[in-house]
Amino acid sequence: MKDNKSYNKNDWGSLSMGEFIDGELSKDPSTLKHHPALVLNADYRPLSYYPLSLWCWQDAVKAAYMERVDIVAQYDKFVHSPTIKIKIPSVVVLKDYVRPQKSVAFTRFNLFLRDEFRCQYCGNRGELTFDHVIPRSSGGTTRWDNVVAACSPCNLRKGSKSLGRAGLHLRRKPRQPTAPELQNLGRKFPPNYLHDSWMDFLYWDSELDA
Numbered sequence: 001m002k003d004n005k006s007y008n009k010n011d012w013g014s015l016s017m018g019e020f021i022d023g024e025l026s027k028d029p030s031t032l033k034h035h036p037a038l039v040l041n042a043d044y045r046p047l048s049y050y051p052l053s054l055w056c057w058q059d060a061v062k063a064a065y066m067e068r069v070d071i072v073a074q075y076d077k078f079v080h081s082p083t084i085k086i087k088i089p090s091v092v093v094l095k096d097y098v099r100p101q102k103s104v105a106f107t108r109f110n111l112f113l114r115d116e117f118r119c120q121y122c123g124n125r126g127e128l129t130f131d132h133v134i135p136r137s138s139g140g141t142t143r144w145d146n147v148v149a150a151c152s153p154c155n156l157r158k159g160s161k162s163l164g165r166a167g168l169h170l171r172r173k174p175r176q177p178t179a180p181e182l183q184n185l186g187r188k189f190p191p192n193y194l195h196d197s198w199m200d201f202l203y204w205d206s207e208l209d210a
């Protein structure tokens with residue numbers, strides 16, 4: 001933001017968080033949570049899609065002050081110190097490109113995301129658990145290629161049986177996803193809250209279809 005540049009850095013340095021808070025905002029601390037900034041990588045794509053890369057407004061303001069980010073869009077709300085008044089950033093872009101991680105962490109969350117939050121046996125969405133395709137009791141390991149998301153009924157039905165004996169079929173063979181694959185899947189699952197100013201930077205499939 002070009003206005004930013006004209007501020008005396010010493011002014012920023014003297015700010016305390018208490019001074020930062022606008023009268024209206026400070027009355028209800030919970031509203032502070034409601035002004036997150038979408039964080040873009042230097043290529044103007046979100047730093048991550050799932051979870052969507054968001055900073056609380058304090059971090060966004062601090063990063064702007066540290067000149068680590070440029071402000072791309074703003075909320076209609078101000079924060080101020082005795083000498084400075086700025087609009088809360090709603091979109092910030094990193095000045096230095098952060099290389100996306102190449103390998104994907106084997107976490108519950110990433111596994112659900114890979115399976116698109118669907119039971120890999122019946123396709124149901126809803127309350128999901130994990131199932132070892134080759135049961136642990138038969139030497140099955142806890143790895144990308146042997147664990148899938150499963151609904152409780154399917155999990156129960158499968159128990160410690162093999163696929164064949166349980167009469168279940170996998171919708172697709174589980175394997176380790178690549179980071180870009182997970183990123184692409186993440187776009188399908190936008191968070192509940194999306195500020196208007198973020199839309200230019202998010203490429204949900206629904207938007208592309210429209």
Ligand SMILES: [Zn+2]
Pocket residue numbers: 119120121122123124150151152153154155
């Ligand atoms: Zn199921």
